[in-house]
Amino acid sequence: MEQLKGLILSGGRGTRLRPITHTSAKQLVPVANKPVLFYGIEAMVEAGIEDVGIIIAPETGGEIREAAGDGSRFGCRITYIVQDEPAGLAHAVLTAEEFLGDSPFVMYLGDNLLQGGIADLVRNFREGQPDALILLTPVPDPENYGVAELNGDRVVRLREKPPDPATDLALVGVYMFTSGVHDAARAIVPSSRGELEITDAIQRLVDEGKRVEPHVVRGWWKDTGRLEDMLEANRLILDTIDKRIDGELDDESRVDGRVVVEAGATLVRSTVRGPAIIGANAKLVDAYVGPYSAIGEDCTISKAELEHSILLSGSSVTDLPGRMESSLLGRNVRIYRHPAQPRAHRFMVGDNSEIGIL
Numbered sequence: 001m002e003q004l005k006g007l008i009l010s011g012g013r014g015t016r017l018r019p020i021t022h023t024s025a026k027q028l029v030p031v032a033n034k035p036v037l038f039y040g041i042e043a044m045v046e047a048g049i050e051d052v053g054i055i056i057a058p059e060t061g062g063e064i065r066e067a068a069g070d071g072s073r074f075g076c077r078i079t080y081i082v083q084d085e086p087a088g089l090a091h092a093v094l095t096a097e098e099f100l101g102d103s104p105f106v107m108y109l110g111d112n113l114l115q116g117g118i119a120d121l122v123r124n125f126r127e128g129q130p131d132a133l134i135l136l137t138p139v140p141d142p143e144n145y146g147v148a149e150l151n152g153d154r155v156v157r158l159r160e161k162p163p164d165p166a167t168d169l170a171l172v173g174v175y176m177f178t179s180g181v182h183d184a185a186r187a188i189v190p191s192s193r194g195e196l197e198i199t200d201a202i203q204r205l206v207d208e209g210k211r212v213e214p215h216v217v218r219g220w221w222k223d224t225g226r227l228e229d230m231l232e233a234n235r236l237i238l239d240t241i242d243k244r245i246d247g248e249l250d251d252e253s254r255v256d257g258r259v260v261v262e263a264g265a266t267l268v269r270s271t272v273r274g275p276a277i278i279g280a281n282a283k284l285v286d287a288y289v290g291p292y293s294a295i296g297e298d299c300t301i302s303k304a305e306l307e308h309s310i311l312l313s314g315s316s317v318t319d320l321p322g323r324m325e326s327s328l329l330g331r332n333v334r335i336y337r338h339p340a341q342p343r344a345h346r347f348m349v350g351d352n353s354e355i356g357i358l
């Protein structure tokens with residue numbers, strides 16, 4: 001099999017993560033202080049893929065171009081491909097046909113995370129040379145996903161969000177195709193959602209007698225489209241970090257467990273319990289940061305406690321008597337309190353917001 005190309009889908013409107021995605025692409029929301037999109041690019045490079053196309057939307061494409069650049073920082077070449085409207089995954093494949101040419105390719109949804117990367121899967125695809133290889137995982141709510149029915153090591157049927165799923169095997173957001181998928185995508189019609197569904201294109205391959213192989217994922221996989229999923233993905237990634245202290249701690253501060261304190265960050269009379277990451281130039285004063293927290297660069301936490309939360313760059317949390325938990329704050333958010341009776345707090349706040357707790 002010739003050299004594979006990569007295709008990462010980074011368009012879409014991210015409606016499930018609003019208000020965060022009113023001002024930022026969902027694929028750039030960070031997990032463990034790294035944009036979700038970057039994990040996909042790195043997985044491609046680790047699998048030996050050097051040519052990566054990224055599907056972008058007109059609204060957020062400029063931000064993604066600026067963040068990922070030409071790919072040299074990752075060790076690949078990035079080509080940006082504009083999809084004028086989110087008309088389905090199969091439509092994205094057709095939009096990228098000029099870039100992909102006759103090459104086999106890996107398609108990766110830019111807001112997905114997959115444990116262990118894709119290097120082994122790409123190797124299996126190269127060696128087995130099926131017409132398509134799809135990733136599947138058992139889920140408790142298959143009616144919300146594309147669902148596959150199998151006969152041994154072959155896929156025999158695919159349905160998109162069926163009301164009566166025949167199995168619990170949902171499609172994971174990573175696919176491998178030969179160039180034959182382009183003809184299959186051209187042959188299908190829009191679904192009831194008005195989109196060209198990748199499940200329909202793969203079903204077309206099955207109906208034509210092409211070899212479509214499944215791979216059931218045994219590790220974790222996360223679609224980071226919702227707050228709960230972002231926090232869970234953050235937890236899973238933070239569970240893999242090693243302790244590293246490049247910032248400054250005063251004599252009354254301490255870190256327990258696997259904690260990363262980036263260069264320029266300072267801790268004054270503060271405690272951080274890992275796994276957690278404190279971004280560059282962040283400042284903690286009289287603060288407590290608990291497990292599974294990712295504090296972005298230039299953030300400030302003063303006289304406050306938080307855990308199991310994500311703070312994007314430039315945000316501040318000050319003078320909160322209760323502990324903030326399971327929260328996601330956008331960039332440059334300011335949360336503070338006026339004197340009042342303490343209450344529990346939970347936040348999902350968009351960029352450039354200001355909240356006063358009364």
